[in-house]
Amino acid sequence: MKTHAIFTGSELLSGQTLNSNLITLGMKWNEMGWRLESSSTIPDETQLIKKTLLTAMENHELVIICGGLGATSDDITRRAVADALKLKINYSEKIRTELEEFMAQRQRTPQEQWLKNQSEHIESAKLLNNSTGLAYGQIIKYGSKLIALLPGPPSEFSPMLNDELVALINSKKSFTQLNYIIAGETESSVERRCSPIKEEYPQIDFGFCAQPGLVKLSLRIPQNIEVQEVEKLCKSNFKQEILNKPSLAEEILHLARSKKWTFASAESCTGGLVSSALTAIPGSSDVVSGAIVSYSCDWKNLHLKVKKSLLKKFGAVSHECAYAMAEGLRNKYKVDCGIAITGIAGPDGGSEEKQVGLVYIASFTPTAIKVEKCVFRGDRNMIRQHSVSHSLNQLRLQIKQK
Template identity: 35%
Template structure:
């Protein structure tokens, strides 16, 4: 079955916002086993939008549109789709009620008239409730084709797709599609790809596809079968083979589990407490950890010691160390981690100090040089990295590598080493 994406919004054409919806929807459609040969972006113009929908229906079984479902005059996706599908708009009382409840719960007393535009739906269409906003999703079916309309904001679109559209599309498929994501940290993309080249070369069902993330590699295994049980049976041997090849470098086979979550889980299982001591990352590592619900069970404190004065005052880094070796050095990272654990009474402390740029580098210490250290059970492990890219990229890589180092040290303390 072929699917096509149409992203709606003049702001996308102008580059004012990044089209993350297309990336998300493409990945989800691939997961469903749907073929996708075309994507397009159309501005807020009803005539051009209707033309794009008509063209897409001529070559695809399913057309998914995101954006243009809001209450303003330039939100025209619904109107264009209704015209093409020949489904006149009429008010849906259920949707109007949900909109009223949404504003009431948000503490908004005055609802302007244009908001009720979102309660107008194509007659005969399937209304998909929006749990995170006011614009409902819509499924329009005609002559064996489907047009699916989704709201533009990702925090509305993604939950709606996962809850309602994914199951709908899955039912249209003659076979059940099932997948598993094997997540790897601490190994480079090229190395991982080399290690699985033989599996990719002879793959049939299931299939194996690598995805490079910042500091990680994800491997998606996808199987087709008559039912979910049979599909999972096909996936298991592939997971076993990958575990055999990559061992503890695999941190999760849960689609939704992040590296930070896996690290916190290890800390909880071993009843260890954690402190972070950051310089160049400015609290990004602590933020990544505290993004995880329940982090407070193990995460004691995050120290951002950006200046030398702060390193001395909060982490007791020696004045002579900073003078003789500099803030960006193996010795400073080591003292930050060791003293961070001591002053906060934590079992573990991970430290980061480096030069994120774009200025501040030298021939001896170039931009991208980052030291990090992990203190655990009175043992301090220090790593030196040389990252490349923008300031943002260097800081992001530093956070991922720090989580990887932390995970490695915990496993090593168990007698395992990844």
């Protein structure tokens, strides 16, 4: 479905607010196999909204307008869209009643004008439920086109997009979408390894979206192709790399649970990001025992029993230190598996012998410790994110080999 997105809000153009909704929409459309062909970011001006909408409708099947559905003076999207399409504005008693009940529960009395503004809907529009806010979304079928109005706050936009709009559009699609998360590969290597599938099925559209240490692979498969055969080829081409869970952190938790193992991390340059990734997942407490952020050499010695003589001879950023950190973590805290990381995330601290981006990662199970030397590119944040992804994947492969 060819889609154009319009984001309204002067704050988006002044740099005051990051347009995270565009990122959310782009990732979701890529996952679903639909085409977000273009987007516009415009201020809250009625004539500009109307002009941008009518222009976008000329070449797109779906136009999504994000923002301007509240009840303040700059929330003009509903009326601008209605005016552009020459449709009437109606007032929904259903919306009004629900708003009154909501405000009564909070012992607040809304103003009449606020209720009137929030109860507006465009004639013939289907209302989209807002599970996290008060502004209903709307979707209008206008000839062969669809126009969707979604709220601007990301906490409202994302649930409505996923739970309401995507579900509605998905029921009408004429293809099958396969999505895989490939760990430990680059975007170019995943594309290269997909070449045999492309050659056998040239009708399939492939999508590649790279993140630190991961590539999201999507395949848009026409109805005349046997999906199971394509699945077999993908799983054969990426036997070890395809995740069975939505993220590396969830995969680690699943693998550890299956063996009734506990997990801990010892982190220097990543400052607790590994344990944060795991504990962000509900229910992780049955696996994660804890974490040590041993940033200084003194803490490596005190909390992980890394010998001062070792640190003096090889340095904190070394194969030997990473191994000792993992060994100390496993022995002292009696955990079954885990990760130890030490490195130089920059932008300072590098040298000719040990450049910025040099990271040593140790992963361990009850019977083995594995250390890998890595050199990551990018700024401090990217180096840290790559370290987290690589360490989790390193442990994943080590567990699966047992």
